[in-house]
Amino acid sequence: QKEVEQDPGPLSVPEGAIVSLNCTYSNSAFQYFMWYRQYSRKGPELLMYTYSSGNKEDGRFTAQVDKSSKYISLFIRDSQPSDSATYLCAIGSSNTGKLIFGQGTTLQVKP
């Protein structure tokens, strides 16, 4: 079993839709959780991170972590064509540099 599993998609939605991206993880030793966005031919960029269970909101983006279920989600409200990208979840250890990524979900938001 992979340490982080992510629905690969692709996912295609109309502009304005609410998007839900999900990952599960197996190793509860990792303490922080991140979502990255990667545009074509670019390196990933950090969207959000959190250390605790619950919701964290930043504009149209909400990251949700449920440590008891080992489940992390990213919600995008009022999705825009500029949100079209690959989204990667990641889990990390704050004590080391170890970071494990999901496979990535490719999202297309159609105008």
Place this chain on the structure above:
Amino acid sequence: EAQVTQNPRYLITVTGKKLTVTCSQNMNHEYMSWYRQDPGLGLRQIYYSMNVEVTDKGDVPEGYKVSRKEKRNFPLILESPSPNQTSLYFCASRSSGRGDTQYFGPGTRLTVL
């Protein structure tokens, strides 16, 4: 400008010819990492370093070497490249602070014939 730079950006080489991909960051970050990205497999960590002279294996270290002699530089060395190392490689760095942003370089696309 805070950045991570990698060189070269594109490289085509042949099996067995040693190569080095350089990585440099200007943010005085302690942590640096190398990843490879392959279709369907996502980003996989090759090696990471927590500081000068401190390195550790990630998930896919076979066939790679790294060194961290200076804080700003973290080169990736392929002593004898093989076709299965054809991939897109990213270097990244972050500080040791809790939750600090990890910055990625622009990527190096390597093809081994």
